[in-house]
Amino acid sequence: MNEQTLKVQKIKNGIVIDHIPCGMALKVLKILGIEGDRGSTVTMAMHVNGKNGPKDIVKIEDRNLDEREIDKIALIAPSATVNIVENYEVVKKHRVHVPMQIKGIVKCMNPKCITNQREPVESEFTVLSEEPLILKCRYCGREMKQKDVIESII
């Protein structure tokens, strides 16, 4: 068994999130709500040497991702790929991509923004730039960089 397979040991069913920027694996787990002491088995490898330099990998058994979760991952790890594993086989593989319109998954960092009040609206941002990530609130116009976005994912 070579070193690589040891690190990325196969799982029976679940998801493998690969090509996460170095050091972001814990953030990925956090936005997926995986922090407690129960639920799916999670394996994580950080600072793995990949073809394009070091990366992080996260594997979660018996878990699926919905579109909203994939969009969230795209915001903090735009280079990531999500592999869906069934019965030890990768049945689906997709690259995440930053959606054009980001609705309801990021909270505006401006405390005076109307979307942070008790109003029946979801936050909404337009993507000014993907790399580096810059979002602009459709309501108050505040611009948020990736660092702010990571702190504000709902």
Next chain:
Amino acid sequence: MLKGKDIVSISDLSEREMQRIFSVARDMIPIAEGKEKSELLRGSILATLFFEPSTRTRLSFESAMHRLGGSVIGFSNPASTSLSKGETLADTIRTVNSYSDVIVVRHPLEGAARLAAEFAENPVINAGDGAGQHPTQTLLDIFTMLQEFGHVDGLKISLIGDLRYGRTVHSLAVALSYLGADVHLISPRTLKMPKHVIREMHHEPEIHERIDDVLRDSDVFYVTRIQKERFPDPAEYAKVANSYTITRKMTEEMKKEAIIMHPLPRVTEIEPEVDYTPRARYFKQAFYGVPVRMAILALVLGAIE
């Protein structure tokens, strides 16, 4: 062209739409002056919802509506109305929408006008929502320059004072740069125009720290208020306020056709003696708010194509 349109941000308007507003506003001047009578908006109701006070803007809108024969409902002190007691802005807007044909809203929270526009079926006009967007102010500022010079492109326009927090000046700077003006920014170092605004401008403005640098060759001096609250140290405020004041003596060094503008209310940025010089245009500018708002109301209500 503009029937039913919300005017939340100046960037909601194309250059063609702006030109249409200006040309209608020009026709509205004799009516705004009371020299001609109009019943153009008879039977229409404007709701002015001022969740924070701004007497000048409210009166200007109300005058515009009355001059065109329309009616006005609304409030300027939300504390005294039941509307504000725990009710969401969305609900207030839905209710008022059913009582009126067009809504003007001013609100202290950023993005409130965008939200109002989403919940109202009728057109919503932003009269300032904390985010610095105050499109009718920007339009009347540009209209004043057009009335004075006939064009904006090529004019050397110096924006002076608090360019950081004085945020209606942000959308003005962006709009002027797109209309081809040569924009110069003059402010104390602590009150500089934010980088994200400069990034939005069509071309890099020139930045200065002293009025003296632009005194002799500017066509327009657009002066804004420097607020005391921005300075923790009162002595520092006094010093800054003093060096960004337009004096009567300065007006003598300006170009013969130069004009001085100010969104008002002013405090100490322009000496009262300047009012009597041929350079002063701020009261005229405030008057132009009425024909510009008349044009906007007539166009969004579809009374004029």
